[in-house]
Amino acid sequence: MYFNIDPKKNVPLYEQVIHQVKEMCAKGILQPNEKLPSVRELSSQMVINPNTVSKAYQELERQGVIVTIRGRGTFISEDFTHTFDPRLLKNMKQSLKQIIIDSHYAGITKEELTKWIEEVYKEIGGQKREN
Amino acid sequence: MYFNIDPKKNVPLYEQVIHQVKEMCAKGILQPNEKLPSVRELSSQMVINPNTVSKAYQELERQGVIVTIRGRGTFISEDFTHTFDPRLLKNMKQSLKQIIIDSHYAGITKEELTKWIEEVYKEIGGQKREN
Amino acid sequence: MYFNIDPKKNVPLYEQVIHQVKEMCAKGILQPNEKLPSVRELSSQMVINPNTVSKAYQELERQGVIVTIRGRGTFISEDFTHTFDPRLLKNMKQSLKQIIIDSHYAGITKEELTKWIEEVYKEIGGQKREN
Amino acid sequence: MYFNIDPKKNVPLYEQVIHQVKEMCAKGILQPNEKLPSVRELSSQMVINPNTVSKAYQELERQGVIVTIRGRGTFISEDFTHTFDPRLLKNMKQSLKQIIIDSHYAGITKEELTKWIEEVYKEIGGQKREN
DNA sequence: GTGGTCTAGACCACA
DNA sequence: GTGGTCTAGACCACC
Numbered sequence: 001m002y003f004n005i006d007p008k009k010n011v012p013l014y015e016q017v018i019h020q021v022k023e024m025c026a027k028g029i030l031q032p033n034e035k036l037p038s039v040r041e042l043s044s045q046m047v048i049n050p051n052t053v054s055k056a057y058q059e060l061e062r063q064g065v066i067v068t069i070r071g072r073g074t075f076i077s078e079d080f081t082h083t084f085d086p087r088l089l090k091n092m093k094q095s096l097k098q099i100i101i102d103s104h105y106a107g108i109t110k111e112e113l114t115k116w117i118e119e120v121y122k123e124i125g126g127q128k129r130e131n
Numbered sequence: 132m133y134f135n136i137d138p139k140k141n142v143p144l145y146e147q148v149i150h151q152v153k154e155m156c157a158k159g160i161l162q163p164n165e166k167l168p169s170v171r172e173l174s175s176q177m178v179i180n181p182n183t184v185s186k187a188y189q190e191l192e193r194q195g196v197i198v199t200i201r202g203r204g205t206f207i208s209e210d211f212t213h214t215f216d217p218r219l220l221k222n223m224k225q226s227l228k229q230i231i232i233d234s235h236y237a238g239i240t241k242e243e244l245t246k247w248i249e250e251v252y253k254e255i256g257g258q259k260r261e262n
Numbered sequence: 263m264y265f266n267i268d269p270k271k272n273v274p275l276y277e278q279v280i281h282q283v284k285e286m287c288a289k290g291i292l293q294p295n296e297k298l299p300s301v302r303e304l305s306s307q308m309v310i311n312p313n314t315v316s317k318a319y320q321e322l323e324r325q326g327v328i329v330t331i332r333g334r335g336t337f338i339s340e341d342f343t344h345t346f347d348p349r350l351l352k353n354m355k356q357s358l359k360q361i362i363i364d365s366h367y368a369g370i371t372k373e374e375l376t377k378w379i380e381e382v383y384k385e386i387g388g389q390k391r392e393n
Numbered sequence: 394m395y396f397n398i399d400p401k402k403n404v405p406l407y408e409q410v411i412h413q414v415k416e417m418c419a420k421g422i423l424q425p426n427e428k429l430p431s432v433r434e435l436s437s438q439m440v441i442n443p444n445t446v447s448k449a450y451q452e453l454e455r456q457g458v459i460v461t462i463r464g465r466g467t468f469i470s471e472d473f474t475h476t477f478d479p480r481l482l483k484n485m486k487q488s489l490k491q492i493i494i495d496s497h498y499a500g501i502t503k504e505e506l507t508k509w510i511e512e513v514y515k516e517i518g519g520q521k522r523e524n
Numbered sequence: 525g526t527g528g529t530c531t532a533g534a535c536c537a538c539a
Numbered sequence: 540g541t542g543g544t545c546t547a548g549a550c551c552a553c554c
Contacts, residue, residue, distance in 0.1 A: 007331045012553060019229050026232050049554055065236070082238030092234050093247055098150055099230065100251045101157050103223050105194070107213035110252050116224055117248070120231045121241050141552095143529060170542065180531045185542070193324075200400045202539035202541050214347070272537095274544060281491055288494050301527060311546045316527070325498070333526050333554030344500035354496050355509055360412050361492065362513045363419050365485050367458070369475030372514050378486055379510075382493045383503050405538060442539050 001037060005046050013048055017056035022065060025076060026124040036066060036074040132168060136177050144179055148187035153196060156207060157255040163209040167197060170205075263299060267308050275310055279318035284327060287338060288386040294340040298328060301336075398439050406441055410449035415458060418469060419517040429459060429467040 001024075005016050024030040036042070039057060043050040057074055060066045064081065068074045103113055132155075136147050155161040167173070170188060174181040188205055191197045195212060199205045234244055263286075267278050286292040298304070301319060305312040319336055322328045326343060330336040365375055398409050417423040429435075432450060436443040450467060453459045457474065461467045496506055 007334070007554095008329045010332075012332060014553080019232070022232050022236060023228070026235055052554065055553090063236070080236075082236070084238065088237060089239075092230055092237065092239075095226070096230055096234075096244075096247060097154070097251050099223055099227050100248065101150075101153050101255070103227075104157055104255065105153060105196070105211070105213070106219060106223065107215065108220075108223075110248075113227075113248070114245075116227055117231065117244070120228050124232070124235065138530095145529080169540080171540095181542095182532090183530065186529090188542080198401045199542065200539090201403070201405060201537085201543095203400070204541060216345070269545095276544080281494075284494050284498060285490070288497055300525080302525095312527095313547090314545065317544090319527080327498070330527065331554090332528095332552085335526060342498070344498070346500065350499060351501075354492055354499065354501075357488070358492055358496075358506075358509055359416070359513050361485060361489055362510065363412070363415050363517070365489075366419055366517065367415060367456070367473075367475070368481060368485065369477065370482075370485075375489075375510070376507075378489055379493065379503075379506070382490050386494070386497065400539095407538080445539060448538090 003042075003046055005048065007048075013052045014056040014059070017042075017046075017053060018059055018063075021056070021060055025065060028124075030076050032076050032078045032080075034076045036076065038073060134173070134177055136179065138179075145183050145187040145190070148173075148177075148184060149190055152187070152191055156196060159255075161207050163207050163211075165207045167205045167207065265304070265308055267310065269310075276314050276318040276321070279304075279308075279315060280321055280325075283318070283322055287327060290386075292338050294338050294342075296338045298336045298338070396435075396439055398441065400441075406445045407449040407452070410435075410439075410446060411452055411456075414449070414453055416517075418458060421517075423469050425469050425471045425473075427469045429469065431466060 003017065003020050005013060005020070007013060009016070011019075021030065021036070030036075036057075037045065039050050039053045043053040046053070057066065057068065061068060061074075064077060064083070066074055067077045100113065134148065134151050136144060136151075138144060140147070142150075152161065152167070161167075167188070168176065170181050170184045174184045177184070188197065188199065192199055192205070195208055195214070197205050198208050231244065265279065265282050267275060267282075269275060271278070273281075283292065283298070292298075298319070299307065301312050301315045305315045308315070319328065319330065323330055323336070326339055326345070328336050329339050362375065396410065396413050398406060398413070400406060402409070404412075414423065414429070423429075429450075430438065432443050432446045436446040439446070450459065450461065454461060454467075457470060457476070459467055460470045493506065
């Protein structure tokens with residue numbers, strides 16, 4: 001459980017935590033039913049405010065990525081169900097488009113970008129969550 | 132020159148303007164040396180504050196997308212030169228990774244995502260900026 | 263942390279702030295990782311509008327001189343990396359040429375001007391930033 | 394008489410004209426008593442507004458670089474006398490300091506900067522105005 | 525507490 | 540007419 005958090009980035013800390021957890025799940029580093037560190041543990045380990053970790057956990061739970069069982073702790077959820085939110089899809093599509101355009105302005109060719117994407121899928125490929 | 136701005140989105144207004152201009156340039160709707168609407172014009176057209184448009188224009192100029200000529204107005208740059216900023220590249224790569232993971236969680240397959248990307252490139256394909 | 267701002271000068275206030283911060287960094291008065299006064303603090307201290315300070319800070323961050331950490335404040339960067347922007351170089355060269363010509367018109371000899379330059383380098387010499 | 398004017402620069406056009414004239418004088422391209430093109434001539438040659446040229450000429454005359462003789466035209470002044478304006482000196486010194494600091498941030502060493510200065514003096518060296 | 529965004533409205537320099 | 544700067548004051552997200 002190593003977290004890579006950079007307060008200098010303009011991405012909010014709590015979002016970085018969310019991203020990290022989701023990434024580790026996708027890569028299979030975190031397995032379903034696995035226990036996550038407590039809010040206090042994680043916050044002291046990362047040297048950030050407990051509220052920040054708490055907020056991240058809440059959002060992760062809202063997204064169905066984790067579940068907290070009162071008195072027992074927080075766990076990776078066993079049964080992740082995709083939620084087809086059309087607005088979410090639209091947003092992702094738009095973000096993707098924006099990145100493509102920006103990369104285009106930065107001189108990145110379609111081939112390079114495709115290579116990047118391949119790399120990401122390779123990292124998470126063997127551990128595809130298919131439930 | 133139709134702009135689509137949504138004040139309800141959590142993306143800042145001025146960034147939305149930036150995105151739109153860059154997208155229109157990439158698609159060829161805006162051609163090099165073409166005049167953009169004046170700050171006041173665009174702001175009244177979009178029903179937003181002139182300062183907001185101004186901020187967007189200034190950032191676009193910083194990125195080299197447009198040039199402003201004193202007392203005359205703002206124009207699409209004719210000579211866009213890519214700047215290889217390693218930090219920028221890293222950020223884009225990370226954003227891309229995040230979108231892929233999020234899309235993965237939303238149940239989007241690699242094939243679907245690749246299709247999306249193809250679509251974007253098709254839109255901007257014929258008008259590739261090649262300087 | 264004493265700032266000298268002159269609203270009567272034709273140099274914009276926010277640029278004066280930028281210059282001052284960069285000068286203090288170069289002289290070693292401000293050290294890497296040191297915290298800068300908050301936007302509100304500095305603005306009330308200088309009796310200028312917070313937005314003006316904010317604009318200066320944002321530009322300084324863009325230049326890599328400072329970093330802002332969300333909810334914590336702004337700090338002098340610890341790792342300043344030079345960016346070789348050819349346009350920037352050209353501009354500086356031209357400004358320099360102009361000053362030399364103007365000083366020439368004002369009757370300043372090459373020797374005097376060289377002495378001025380020596381003085382500036384002496385001020386910042388011992389504290390050279392060597393990222 | 395070739396003028397190099399770039400409306401895209403953030404330096405006002407009329408200042409660019411002033412700079413050019415002064416530079417050409419310093420280099421000896423323009424000699425004392427030499428006639429300058431009329432406002433109309435120059436403005437049409439440069440494709441800029443006559444008012445802009447006029448403003449430049451007025452400022453040049455104020456600085457004593459040129460003289461206009463009603464009905465005859467505008468000429469490079471024969472007897473240029475240095476004006477020791479302490480405020481002007483202070484401003485130049487400050488501008489110089491700022492350029493040095495900025496160049497320092499851009500990774501330019503003292504040696505490089507000195508070389509730049511040498512080059513400028515070499516250009517204007519043989520034609521030093523000493524009256 | 526921090527900075528970021530936005531608005532409204534003013535003034536100025538430039539062309 | 541153009542964009543640039545500055546102020547005053549508001550609201551928000553983040554920590």
